[in-house]
Each structure stands twice: as C-alpha cells, then as structure tokens.
Amino acid sequence: MSALQFPEAPADKKALEEGDALSPRFDAAGLVTAVVTDAGDGMLLMVAHMNAEALALTLETGIAHYWSRSRKALWKKGETSGNLQHVVEMRTDCDQDAIWLRVKVLGHDATCHTGRRSCFYRTVGLKDGKATLAGDGTRPLFDAEETYREPA
Amino acid sequence: MSALQFPEAPADKKALEEGDALSPRFDAAGLVTAVVTDAGDGMLLMVAHMNAEALALTLETGIAHYWSRSRKALWKKGETSGNLQHVVEMRTDCDQDAIWLRVKVLGHDATCHTGRRSCFYRTVGLKDGKATLAGDGTRPLFDAEETYREPA
Numbered sequence: 530m531s532a533l534q535f536p537e538a539p540a541d542k543k544a545l546e547e548g549d550a551l552s553p554r555f556d557a558a559g560l561v562t563a564v565v566t567d568a569g570d571g572m573l574l575m576v577a578h579m580n581a582e583a584l585a586l587t588l589e590t591g592i593a594h595y596w597s598r599s600r601k602a603l604w605k606k607g608e609t610s611g612n613l614q615h616v617v618e619m620r621t622d623c624d625q626d627a628i629w630l631r632v633k634v635l636g637h638d639a640t641c642h643t644g645r646r647s648c649f650y651r652t653v654g655l656k657d658g659k660a661t662l663a664g665d666g667t668r669p670l671f672d673a674e675e676t677y678r679e680p681a
Numbered sequence: 682m683s684a685l686q687f688p689e690a691p692a693d694k695k696a697l698e699e700g701d702a703l704s705p706r707f708d709a710a711g712l713v714t715a716v717v718t719d720a721g722d723g724m725l726l727m728v729a730h731m732n733a734e735a736l737a738l739t740l741e742t743g744i745a746h747y748w749s750r751s752r753k754a755l756w757k758k759g760e761t762s763g764n765l766q767h768v769v770e771m772r773t774d775c776d777q778d779a780i781w782l783r784v785k786v787l788g789h790d791a792t793c794h795t796g797r798r799s800c801f802y803r804t805v806g807l808k809d810g811k812a813t814l815a816g817d818g819t820r821p822l823f824d825a826e827e828t829y830r831e832p833a
Contacts, residue, residue: 532810533807533810533812535812546795547795548814549813549814549815550811550812550813550814551805551812551813551814562714562728564716564725564728566723566725570723571718571722571723571724572723573716573718573772573781575774576714576716576774576779585812588805588807588812589807618804619804619805619806620725620801620802620803620804620805620817621801621803621805621814622727622728622800622801623793623794623795623800623802624800627728627800627801628805629725629801641775642775643698643775648774648775648776648779649772649773649774649779649781650772650775651772651773652770652771652772653703653740653771653772653773653780654771655685655740655741658684658685659685659702660685660687660702660703660737660740661701661702661703662700662701662702662703662773663701665772
C-alpha cells in the first residue's frame with residue numbers, strides 16, 4: 530500500500546491545465562488511461578489503466594503498475610514474464626485524465642501478452658468496404674503459452 | 682453518416698487477437714480509446730475516444746474524427762482551429778479496445794486546445810512526498826482564446 534495521496538482535481542480549468550500539482554481526474558471507476566511507449570524509439574507498446582494505488586506505486590518505485598480491469602486487481606506488469614517496465618519519464622495531459630509512461634522494458638523486451646514487443650501489431654485498412662487488419666510481421670519474443678501456464 | 686459497419690467482437694480470443702477483421706470492443710458507453718502520435722517523430726499528441734461513427738468516418742475520409750465526451754457530439758478534430766489530423770496509419774491492439782492513429786497535423790501543427798503541439802506538456806515527479814508537475818517548455822503555437830471564442 531502506498532502512502533502517496535493525490536489532491537482532488539481543481540474545478541478551475543486554469544489550475545488543472547497550468548498548475549504544478551498532479552491531481553488526476555479518475556473516472557467513475559476510479560481509473561485514468563495510461564499510454565506506454567518505448568523510451569528508446571517511441572514505439573507505442575500498450576494502453577492500460579491505473580487507479581490511484583497503481584499510479585502511486587509507479588511513482589514511488591519507478592516500475593510500472595496498473596489496474597487490471599479483467600482481473601480486478603493491482604497489476605505489476607511483467608511480474609510473471611519478467612518483462613518489467615522501468616519508467617524513464619512520466620507525463621500527464623492538459624486535463625489530467627491520462628498518463629504517459631516512457632519506459633525501458635526489461636526481460637524479453639516484450640510487452641504484449643501474445644509475446645510480441647507491442648500490443649499494436651496490426652494495421653487497419655479498408656478493403657471492399659470492410660475494415661480489415663494486417664499483421665506488421667512482428668513475432669512473439671517469448672513463449673506466452675508456457676509463461677502464463679497455470680500451475681497444475 | 683457513414684455506411685461502414687463493424688462486426689461484433691468475437692468471443693474467441695484467438696480470432697480477436699490474430700484475426701484479420703476489425704471488430705472493435707466498444708465499452709459500455711460505446712467508445713474505444715484512441716492514442717494519437719505524430720507520424721514524423723512519434724510524439725504523443727493526445728488521447729481521445731471514438732464511437733463507431735467516428736471510427737468509420739476516420740477510416741473513410743483519412744481525417745481523424747472522435748467522440749467528444751464533454752460535448753456529447755461527433756468531433757472532427759481541428760474543424761475550428763484548422764489543425765486537422767491527416768491519418769498516415771491506423772493500428773489496433775491485441776484485444777481491439779484501443780486504436781492508434783499516426784497522424785500529420787495540418788494548420789499550426791498544434792493538437793492541444795491550449796494551443797500547444799501536444800497535450801502532454803507536463804512531466805510528473807515526486808517532491809517532498811508529493812506528485813508535482815513541471816512544464817516541458819513548449820509554448821502555444823496559436824492563440825487558443827481567440828480561436829475558440831464564441832461568436833458574440
């Protein structure tokens with residue numbers, strides 16, 4: 530449990546947008562969006578969510594923590610796979626409802642649970658009036674099935 | 682109104698993650714998260730949301746459209762300021778609940794409503810046990826107050 534607390538977001542727009550206090554605008558579920566890019570080449574690696582605890586732990590430890598909406602649990606990214614995210618820089622946006630993490634990924638340098646470096650491995654196009662996907666050719670960097678296997 | 686429709690997201694995880702159909706997983710409010718970066722240098726410009734209509738129009742026109750949660754309206758980004766976003770590439774992530782747009786910004790090359798190039802103009806740090814913000818030195822590229830003034 531982190532002791533770090535965040536002040537309530539100010540109603541005053543100027544204070545929110547130009548002030549020097551981080552006062553995240555958590556949504557109804559208590560979450561802000563987190564965008565994660567590689568600090569080296571800027572590749573978009575993943576989009577996730579943080580509650581106050583995940584955000585506080587990320588700030589205090591320098592290792593990215595999220596809130597898993599599917600598991601409804603705090604999520605230290607890479608705890609199972611070894612692909613921890615070391616935070617090089619954290620930013621927030623004008624209205625403080627999104628967090629940007631520039632990270633260095635440890636382990637296999639892979640972020641996606643499919644084993645790929647990035648979750649964004651498919652491009653979107655239009656073909657015969659339908660929105661289609663095409664892989665960008667990236668391949669898994671670790672054996673996801675083996676790594677995430679439940680203990681027997 | 683766009684005629685482009687998206688199929689329902691498949692329950693099968695493999696089809697969702699490895700298939701070639703864009704079947705966005707819209708949330709309870711009918712939205713997916715959109716992450717917008719500069720196609721030139723990869724700078725994170727903004728995070729926004731898209732409903733099916735905004736996504737379809739973006740695909741069909743090549744100009745970024747979003748759903749404004751505050752105004753509850755379709756939002757052709759840059760319509761007032763001239764800072765339209767020309768989409769160079771669109772991607773989606775493994776579970777198809779996020780869209781990545783790599784864009785070229787027209788007009789003033791500014792995306793933030795404060796007039797700055799990016800909405801992410803403040804870094805987050807820890808100081809005396811408090812989460813603080815520091816500006817990155819970027820300045821407005823256009824007069825936001827003048828541009829967004831309501832007609833008298």
